[in-house]
Amino acid sequence: MYLLDENTLVTSASDLKLASECEFAFLRMLDYRLGRIDAAPTDDDPMLLKAGELGGVRELAQLAQYREQYGDRVIEIAHPEPRDRDTLRIAASSTLEALQSGAPVVFQGTFFDETEPNRPFIGYADFIVLRPDGRYRVQDTKLARSSKPYMQDQLALYHEQLERLGVPVDDIVEILLGDGTSVEHDIADLRAGLVKRRDRMRELVAEHLAEAGPVEWGDDRYTADRRCVHCVPEAEAVNDVTLVANLLGAQRLKLRAVGIRTVADLAAAIQQPAGGGIPARTYAKLQNQARLQHAAAQHPESLPPLEVVDPALIAALPPHDPGDLFFDFEGDPMSSEGSGDTIEWDLDYLWGVIDVEEQFTPFWAHTLEEEKAALLDFLELVESRLTAYPSMHVYHYASHEITHLKKIAARHDVGEGRVAALIEGGLFVDLLKTVRGALQIGLRSYSLKKIEPLYMGDELRSDDGVTTAVGSVEEYWKAREAMDAGNAAEAQTILDRIADYNRYDCVSTLRLRNWLKSLPEPVSIRPAAPDYSTSGHGVDA
Template identity: 40%
Template structure:
């Protein structure tokens, strides 16, 4: 967005393709950004997200790859029908598009009515110039299509003959073409709303106010989360979704404290759900102590009693995967590089994989190892946290075309037990997140992990990227150190799963009575 100041008065806003995303998702964040540029407030501190940063780096790398591939496909090089337009303004781009010798333009400045941006690629086609955007995602996203359509619309408005479709070059190498006609109505609505929001706000001359009913807020971005935290908003309570929050606000319940003390009914929320939310809010407001580092409530001991009894053969399982891994082809993405397994006797058994063939071998090795244990201990169970492990095993069997029946049989037989589902059914904790790492103060005691080393899923993704970089650089010592950090991290996760299982069993109550149907 461009909000220049002249003679103390802001000029009409000029939006960018990136601003169109705000127009669809979070008008409040858009106006916070506008206020920063107008000098009306300080920027919102960004929450560190190394995975998001890494995705950004990979996106730029992929864009460079696509640029090279398109240039090669055109059969030329820079200066031979191919133009790198990074140093050209919009007028310069229009001039080269008018040149019959130009066949491909990269990083083209585009300017239209109160709109500016830089299109990744413009390709000459019999149907006209094709606007093509490079995206690391593997499926077309609505905001990406709108961005491309906005570039095409601006070029058409400048007299350029534009193709009747726009193109996304996706992260798996596929091309997605979308008719501009199908995008025109939404583009017009989003752009019109975006300019209306900016013009109305700028004319007011004051910083945007949180809770202003004129502006949509997503409640997920950095700007929204900062406001929620500052106001102890009910949206911070675990289990409070957008519709639930709106019902609470309409009832005058705006803060976590007000929710924790609410006894009257709330229209749109049934009494059982309101009781659970009230309890959850109270737990999140309870200050931790050395004796009670994570406030909790076992609200359904019978749900914990449904856990299978311990077996000497039990396994505590956790995958480590790298969604950023790319194989030899653009469609070959994502690798499960570690099948971590801890036995009930404390033995850690890792199955490593650093390429697609090794991933297949790890799957075969893990399933074979588990089959042998089931023959010895038919009553064993594999405990994990979240549905991911079941989903990933099914996906891997299908990907490699091996053990599909065996994996399906093991999963269907109830051998795998998801402790996340058990926790959600019977326990509440004083945290807005129910990730296993947030639960660990309940049961890890002196072994609770600290902030050093690999401590979170996002950290493990970055750590594995560093391992691969060390391998590529031929630094065996660094690579081994990174891999050992990942092994320790995964083993800790498996041990945490074991301790959680034991804690749940220790807090279980009598099983729910069996109801016998009357004939």
């Protein structure tokens, strides 16, 4: 979205995607374009940036296939200057001429629809491909491995543009996925959804242009996804109730409807106000979570307060066993191998395991074949240890490890039965389930890193080296670049840093298990009674 001139707002498929996901974010971007706010945040997530880079590679690989098939009959439309109306019109005209000439493939076909002069639409179709029946099919390349609504909207928009231009167009649109497969959609199945979402976007624009100021956080006319780079700073600035751990979007709306707008509001409202509509048990848990978080915010120098709310879940943890293991994966979702219609994505490059003596065993995998070997080595380690210690368990944090073990065994068609037997036999213990079910902690997030101050003592993570899962992947990208450049020593130094991070995660899982088992029953660890006078909204308890 951008202003072509002071009266002309240009929108695209990406704007429709944003408006469909988070109306608040869409309007903030509109405010930025209108000059109503000085700056708009950008999402610098390395994964998104890498996906964009690889998406371009995927697109060019498909272009190379078409050029091999059709040679110089593939017509590429030069990308126009987006803020120059004349060059936009020229590119759109060149696209139409290429299609009317019967070009077998048009790459980056440009659409510039001025049907509404002050609200033109711009779009760039990856591929417009001539079918044997003389009709053109719109294709778009995506890095994703499945079709999503925003992709379907994009293709439906481009299909609509071809119809507007009078170009014979196929009833099928096609998404060329990142794994080499494709998904076809009948345009008749996409039109209703497109019209609904586009009408809503147009309504948002018209309504906002009629108003003078920027959109305000908490305006209940608009949806907010609560997690994007636009929403989080605004929610934090007002201590929005959405910051309560595990609170759902629908629950936020119900609370706001009865005057509970902040964490402090909910912390003070011991009894749910009439009309809240949240089941009593659920409300009590959310209210207690808010009280703990509010107390933690008033005593930031202290450890976060916690309560054991279901000691039976801790008691249900298996007894300590000298054969116990503690397990953590590191994986790169952007890694791929293969070509054509046999592209495999997502490499788990490090399988880290420690025992109760904190001895670390890493299984590295830099290719899919090595990943298969790592799976077999891991199974051999676990099964041999199970023979020696029949009462042992493998502890991990969150469902990632189990999900990936199943996926890797299925991908390589090896060890599926062995993995299933271990899982079904109760060998694996997910400590996140125990933490979420047994404890309430005065934290917005129950991630392993966030709860470590409760049990890691003087061995908290430093800010040096690798400190996050995303950081691990970024470092792995650097290591692979060093390997490819023949810099083995540099690559090993980076891999060692990743291994240190992974080992710490495994040690943290061990210490968490020990700490949970050591908690008295019941326990309530709180700082001084919180002061609710700073809630900012009057809510009767």
